[in-house]
Amino acid sequence: MVSTNYDAGTSENVIPTPVKIVVAGGFGAGKTTMVGSVSEISPLSTEELMTQASDGVDDITGVERKTTTTVALDFGRITISPHTVLYLFGTPGQDRFWYMWDELARGAIGTVVLVDTRRLDSSFAAIDFFERRKIPFIVAVNCFDGADQYDEEEIRRALVIAPHVPVLFFDARQRESSKLALIKLVRYAMSKLPKPAGMVSSAG
Amino acid sequence: MDEDEWYDEAAGPLVRPYAITRGRIPDSEFELDLATQVMAIPSTQDPVGLTPEHLAILQLCKRPFSVAELGVYIKIPIAVVKVLCGDLIERGDVIVRSPTQPEQAPDYELLQAVLDGLHKL
Numbered sequence: 001m002v003s004t005n006y007d008a009g010t011s012e013n014v015i016p017t018p019v020k021i022v023v024a025g026g027f028g029a030g031k032t033t034m035v036g037s038v039s040e041i042s043p044l045s046t047e048e049l050m051t052q053a054s055d056g057v058d059d060i061t062g063v064e065r066k067t068t069t070t071v072a073l074d075f076g077r078i079t080i081s082p083h084t085v086l087y088l089f090g091t092p093g094q095d096r097f098w099y100m101w102d103e104l105a106r107g108a109i110g111t112v113v114l115v116d117t118r119r120l121d122s123s124f125a126a127i128d129f130f131e132r133r134k135i136p137f138i139v140a141v142n143c144f145d146g147a148d149q150y151d152e153e154e155i156r157r158a159l160v161i162a163p164h165v166p167v168l169f170f171d172a173r174q175r176e177s178s179k180l181a182l183i184k185l186v187r188y189a190m191s192k193l194p195k196p197a198g199m200v201s202s203a204g
Numbered sequence: 205m206d207e208d209e210w211y212d213e214a215a216g217p218l219v220r221p222y223a224i225t226r227g228r229i230p231d232s233e234f235e236l237d238l239a240t241q242v243m244a245i246p247s248t249q250d251p252v253g254l255t256p257e258h259l260a261i262l263q264l265c266k267r268p269f270s271v272a273e274l275g276v277y278i279k280i281p282i283a284v285v286k287v288l289c290g291d292l293i294e295r296g297d298v299i300v301r302s303p304t305q306p307e308q309a310p311d312y313e314l315l316q317a318v319l320d321g322l323h324k325l
Contacts, residue, residue, distance in 0.1 A: 015268045015301040018239035019310060019318055038325070044276040075238070075272055080321030084314070087239040087270060107237065107303040109310050109318065175325075183322050190315045 016085040021182060022104050024091040024130070025114030026122025030142040030172035031090035032074055034114065038178045039076025039088060088182075091126065101129060110136035110189045112181050114172065117141060117150055120158050127159060136189040138166040140181045224257050230286035234293055238282060240302040241268040242289055258288050265298060 023031045036043045074090035089104045105111065111130050115123045123139075130137040139161055141150075150158075152167050161167060166188050170177040230236065244265040251259060260278045271289065275282045292298040304310050 015241045015243050015299060017301060017314065018237070018241050018270060018303050019314065020237075020239050020303055044273065077270075077273075078321070078325070080318055084317050084321065085241070085268075085270075086318060086321070087272070089238065089272075103238065107305050107310070109315060179322060179325055183319065186315055186319045186322065189310070190312060190319070193312050193315070196312050 016079075016081075016083050018085055018087060019080075020087050020089060020104070020108040021185060022089050022091060022108050022111040022130075022135075023114065024101075024111050024123075024126035024137075025142075026116065026119055026126070028119070029114040029116045029123065030144075031114055034112070034140075034142075034172035034178045034181070035074060035076040035088045035090050037173055037175045038078060038182065040079060041077050043074055043076045043090075105130070105133060105135055108135065110138070110185050112140050112185055113137050115139055115141045115155065115159070116144060117148055117155070118144070120155075123159065127161065131162075136185070136192055138168065138181070138185045138188055140172075141167065141169045142172045143169055224255060224280065225284050225287040228287050230283055231290045234286070234290050234300070235302060235305065236271055236286045236289055236300065237302050238270065238272040240271045240289075240300050242271065242274065242292075242298050242300050243268045244292075244298050245296065254291075255288070257284070258292060261285070261288055261292060262297060268301075 023034055025031055032043055074092075076088045078086040078088070080086050089108075091104060092100055111126075113123055113126045113130065127137070127139070139155070139159065141155055143149075152169075155161070155167055156163075166184055168181060168184055170181050172178060242261065242265045244262045246266070254262075257278060257280060261274055264274060264277060269277075271282060271285050274280075274289075275285045278285070280288075289298065289300065293300060304314075
């Protein structure tokens with residue numbers, strides 16, 4: 001394999017290591033909102049109006065107020081340190097953009113699968129995708145105003161989530177809440193890795 | 205009016221994206237990712253043979269920039285960014301750093317660093 005880090009001696013000193021976290025979930029589940037609430041830059045995206053053009057294509061039950069959706073890229077950035085920069089990539093919300101998911105997931109720490117309890121079924125596809133590829137994921141239930149409240153067991157049963165997969169309830173609009181979701185994912189991803197010898201860790 | 209600006213944005217791009225790359229697709233050899241960091245090496249650049257888009261990448265990459273951000277700021281598709289970055293890598297005009305690939309998943313220490321960073325936000 002050809003190394004992608006050309007002149008590695010130099011690049012390690014001056015270029016931060018990029019890491020990725022994927023934010024997935026159905027149409028209108030709050031992916032763009034979550035990326036925006038924790039990113040240090042405004043979420044960058046190519047959004048198109050999904051109004052008349054989407055008639056008959058997207059089921060918008062329960063998301064009447066959402067007039068745009070992500071059709072291409074949607075991402076944010078968090079500078080972790082001078083050596084590490086974290087990118088958050090929202091998955092394109094519609095089936096016809098599935099081809100992009102593989103690239104988004106490749107080499108990623110893991111995925112936060114957002115769930116809107118009004119439309120649980122719209123998150124099935126994302127859960128299935130990351131389960132099959134053995135990519136660590138957590139399920140984050142976005143607590144929309146006015147949506148029915150369910151407890152964790154009900155969510156697990158409805159989505160058929162394996163017992164080891166963390167589930168949390170959060171608010172994608174709140175920076176602190178979104179941050180906790182990311183922390184939960186990173187801890188979970190760490191728990192799946194062998195710990196380096198002699199290292200005391202708080203992961204778990 | 206500047207004669208370079210006789211059209212407006214509503215006219216759309218006058219050059220189709222794949223004309224910029226002369227029909228080429230990204231070279232998988234470089235394994236460029238959306239999150240790959242690209243940085244220009246100032247001393248080596250000779251603009252001969254470079255397109256305005258190549259030059260725009262070099263201009264932005266005076267500090268590290270991701271492939272995805274380059275696509276947004278230069279307003280060209282990601283696939284085109286990758287082709288152009290491939291050219292610049294071959295010329296020695298940029299250095300890049302990609303996320304770890306699946307066969308070498310993010311290691312424990314890297315994840316610990318990310319965790320520490322998130323806690324400090």
